[in-house]
Amino acid sequence: MTQTRAYRVCPLCEAGCGLEITLSGDRVEKIRGDQQHPMSQGFCCPKGIALKDLHTDPDRLRTPMIKENGSFREAGWDEALRLVESNLARIREESGNDALALYLGNPNTHTMAGGLFIRPLVKALRTKNFYSASTVDQMPKMAACGWIYGNPGRIPVPDVDRTDLFVVFGANPFVSNGSLMTAPDFPGRVRALQARGGQMIVIDPAETRTAQAADRHLFIRPGTDVYMLCAIIHVLFAQELVSTRHLADLIDPGDIADLKDAVSEWTPAAAESVCRVPADEITRLARQIAEADKCAVYGRMGTSTVRHGTLCSWLIEAVNILTGNLDRQGGTGFARPAHVPDGSIPKKGFATGRWHSRVSGAAEVAGELPAALMAEEMETPGDGQIRSLITIAGNPVVAVPESQRLDAALAKLDFMVCVDYYINETTRRADVILPPASLLCHGHYDFFFHGLSVRNFAAYSPPVLEKAPGEKDKWEILAHLTHIASGRGAAADPGQVADQILGGLAENLIRAMGGPEKAGVTRDDLIGMLSGRRGPERILDFLLRIGPYGDNFGLKPDGINFDRLSASPHGMDLGPLSSWIEKALATPDGKIHLFPQQLRSAMAQIKTPARTGRPEKRTLELIGRRHLRTNNSWMHNIPALSKNNPCTLQVHPDDAGALGLENGDFAEITSDAAGICAPVEITEQIMPGVVSLPHGWGHDMEGVQMRVASQNPGVNTNRLTPGEVDWLSATAVLNGIAVAVAKS
């Protein structure tokens, strides 16, 4: 059979590498990196290659599943959707909107459906109980940037391709290829940095692959980055190294003075006593950051999912601002995605706490409540108790703290519906599972990650394969759920939701132009000019046309539209990050809020010890880790990705010696929440006093139907996390957990 080639962006992680897919008919023969993709230039990781195995995985669901008498059976779409409709309507009728909860997993951000069709569903559900993986991951960064720059989506990214000094706190982009930083082939980008005479410095409790490649690595005690960042800022002030350069007019001088006061006690020596980073190293790093011509400071999970994650995220921005590196070539900057028109984000600032969780009173952040508190909202009787849960591409039983408690709470729900490919630790509790068609059957555009790219870029990938008869695209499933939640019913045409999204966008544009008469065009005129399939593609065409590089519906003939982007199978390079902060800022006064009011009292209280649990009993601190071959919990059913199970407890030789542990022993790890057993790996790549387990494992639960994953299950580290929350950003504390370790 003749072989053909298709090109598409990998939808598995934020890097968005270009893939070249060789096909014989509808059979995928081979996947490799696309040499002509401007961002990844042939790079791809083992997960991208394994997209072929995900497509053919016999455990991947192809039809809806309905649970009957405790077992799943295959069902048709009409039956499954009708069951969802009747149960959601019943529960809402009996208990109100808040009885229906929604949880979104991380893969939603990698689909066009997730980029466009979640918002209408959330609106139709009218529930306060909206949760997502954001509150076990990046919400601290979103909240901090929301307060500083006016919108939680305005997150600066490091200009790694042009910087001289890249400083990384608590992140491992050598295996993630960037997180809240789309940087495919991150190792290649660092090699290029070092080849041009630049440096990368890593601060991390583990000597990760990123730390191994760094010019300098400093071990830091988990959860204490906040103190080190304060000390860096202290040095910048004490040694008169603050220079806001081109940003000076955008910052209130009172904020600078107040920030100086707030860090005055955090000398490098004071920070050393908490962080275990030598004071002279902190001073040296602060000077290097200030004296580098171009520097970008970046932090991720190790600075986010800790007790002071929001403060850490803010302080990282503050370092970049105080050294004049924000919005500067080689510093950090705001990407300018092709689908976001300039000025489309209203300059109204960012507010949290518009509602609160019922049991603990946690403030809503960016429309979400803390995923770590979902279980108590299900367990606690009263008005607003969660009785039903919709999960979309999420596995909260593995992903959120106190996972055993959440699992027990899910078992008692009245009704649960999951949009998912697998019967996993969470979906095994569902009454109905609705599986989308294979990822290779969807069109793809990165609505989220083009806005976090280290270089401006746009790519649209058409479906590589046709859906099998009876399969549904994910956007169609979300549209069905939206119809159900809004009362239009399971049988309503999913295309209507797509049309409503498009109609709303067109109406907003006409309104912004002063109405149809002034604009000389109606919404239907605009919609009539669009191309692309009915659904996400037509909406994308609209957004591209009015975006910063768009053809403006023909007024800019050289501009981008869907047809032009589709005709570029390797994507379109839109240039390096550029300086546009005055347009990018979404604060009401158009300024950078260097020291947001919302953070001031928290900043005054950071003397609180960083450790969770009871230090006198638990002498070690647990952190997570990530591996190249895994992505959270959902790729462990692929033999090529899971054959060498890395789910070990890493222990430093000094601690192993004191505990009488040897390589391969099983250790019992106990926190205030639970105890689990894991095999021991003794390594100097972890600092003394710290132990590490990867997240996303624990596939040995009864009812999981992932045969490969179940044979090689690993342990769920979130059984140990105690459900503590960084209240400022509603985010779970996953790192720096106090544990005791003993030979099992």
Ligand code: SF4
């Ligand atoms: S790094 Fe991410 S985007 Fe690139 S191939 Fe791997 S999984 Fe896909």
